[in-house]
Amino acid sequence: EVQVAESGGDCIQPGGSLRISCAASGFPVNMNSMMWVRQAPGKGLEWVSTIIPNGNTYYSDSVRGRFSLSRDNFRNTFYLQMSSLRVDDTARYFCTGHGGNSVWGPGTLVTVSA
């Protein structure tokens, strides 16, 4: 069964750093495009970043230069390293694949607050 599971969310102070994870099962992350999407409380969905099979990465304007993606093929997991966190980064972060692997986990909550 194709599944993803996010983890690593926490409450962090502005300016801090955090790494969240997305563990996939049922398909190899290194052969699929994977993306992070976030949803601030009471708001819509916002695309954050994507990594494609060849390793190229794309970021939204709001996170470029502060967030970075990486991938661990052995663990079949990909990561979002977040730094210089701001209050407006507070959201539930979801990961998902593309095409037939477009499944969603419950997300992981990142709260940035003093």
Place this chain on the structure above:
Amino acid sequence: QAVVTQEPSLTVSPGGTVTLTCGSNTGRVTTNSFPYWLQQKSGQAPRTLISDTVNRHSWTPARFSGSLFGGKATLTLSGAQPEDEAVYFCVLAYNGPWVFGGGTKLTVL
């Protein structure tokens, strides 16, 4: 900066048919935009209904279908059920970055 537009809200009667649309300020939506349609019910994670314009998933009820019409991506619900009440998001690809629409709140009433 690309902007993806959706109807803010729509209402459909039980058993009725409704079409949601997804447009782009950069021009016509095509298959090269790889439109996706997601359903999000209150308090739940999103669920992908349609990938790459027309492809249903194993969990997608047959009453949902995706297409292109009039330069937009469309999601048609034929035979609405009370459990279809939700917010529906579309998302389009722009040669790397993706952009979500603001979502359509669908009421079945």
